[in-house]
Amino acid sequence: MKQENLILTKSYNFGLRILKLYLHLKKEKVDSGLCSQLLSSGTSVGANIEEAIGGSSRKDFIHKLQIAYREARETRYWLCLFRDGEILEAKLANSFISDCEEIIKILTAILNSSKAGRNS
DSSP: OOOOOHHHHHHHHHHHHHHHHHHHHHHTTOOHHHHHHHHHHHHHHHHHHHHHHTOSSHHHHHHHHHHHHHHHHHHHHHHHHHHHTTSSOHHHHHHHHHHHHHHHHHHHHHHHHHHHHHHO
């Protein structure tokens, strides 16, 4: 039986939530540029993790995960901005931010162990 890849599952589910949020915000006529930034960074996290898993080398794997990490941090920025700018209700935004921070922590742990393994 194939074991679930936690970060892949979490990032996919997060990207799906971001997509649904984007569609909701679009219906609410929130500035399309802002919404596009959130959609782009929020869905890029999982896409880069997927690419990392299919990477051709450890170096490629680490590089793609670093991109996913940066995209997750950017997404957190946009979510905080939407919350603090009162575009998103605080409770909803905080739910997204919490998920995003969990992904950042997991990516940090994977990157740290991957880099340590590379150096040994």
